[in-house]
Amino acid sequence: MKNKIKVFRAMHDMTQEDLAKAIGVTRQTILAIEKGKYIPSLDLAFRISRHFKVNIEEVFTYED
Amino acid sequence: MRIKQNIFYLLVGVIALIEVAIFWLSLQLDRPLFIQVAVIIGILLLYFTHKNVEKGFEDERTQFIAQKAAMSTLWVFWVIFFVISLGSIIIGLNRPFSIRPPSFPGSHSPPPDIEFPVPLVGPESFNRLGFFQLGMLCLMIFLYIGFRMYYGRKYGASDGDEE
Numbered sequence: 604m605k606n607k608i609k610v611f612r613a614m615h616d617m618t619q620e621d622l623a624k625a626i627g628v629t630r631q632t633i634l635a636i637e638k639g640k641y642i643p644s645l646d647l648a649f650r651i652s653r654h655f656k657v658n659i660e661e662v663f664t665y666e667d
Numbered sequence: 668m669r670i671k672q673n674i675f676y677l678l679v680g681v682i683a684l685i686e687v688a689i690f691w692l693s694l695q696l697d698r699p700l701f702i703q704v705a706v707i708i709g710i711l712l713l714y715f716t717h718k719n720v721e722k723g724f725e726d727e728r729t730q731f732i733a734q735k736a737a738m739s740t741l742w743v744f745w746v747i748f749f750v751i752s753l754g755s756i757i758i759g760l761n762r763p764f765s766i767r768p769p770s771f772p773g774s775h776s777p778p779p780d781i782e783f784p785v786p787l788v789g790p791e792s793f794n795r796l797g798f799f800q801l802g803m804l805c806l807m808i809f810l811y812i813g814f815r816m817y818y819g820r821k822y823g824a825s826d827g828d829e830e
Contacts (some may be wrong), residue, residue: 627725627726628727628728629724629726629728629729631728631823632726632727632728634731634823635728635822635823640821640822640823641728641731641822641823643727644727646727647727
């Protein structure tokens, strides 16, 4: 699972801490998702994409 | 009323000290029921107090790590406990059962009178069992902490990576 959270964060001028607070998780969780170490639940993935006001597919890409 | 995490840890310490005192009293009076009831009351007290503790921030990743660590601990502990139990059964079955061999009809020689040593289950056996079980519980705690650290590293990231 690839994601563009880092890109969207940069576009919205947000730090990991800002995004973590906005969606109610720890900064370590955002960092782990960005690095691909942790795959978020569907609920969290939707919360992240809704925060950036884009579709979930624009932030997360599924790869075999 | 919400209580802080540090106050809760202090309470755990106080209850542990009381438990040690009751353990000593139980030993002096030779009443194991005292310490058994005291431990159950202590755990119930901590359980109900823990509900009112202001918890640190938890999210789905930390819960996921705790869940994975608990499952791995259960599996490893199960295997270790099973292997040790099997070994104990083998040792137990290898001792004579104090049963006389049957005498068959038509056989002229009666079975010899053999005195089998009867295994005694004394207080020292219970003592050993108690220490063994406490050791197993400690092992379980160490396993859980180890797995928490392992999965924390696997599904986490180092702290200094803010970008």
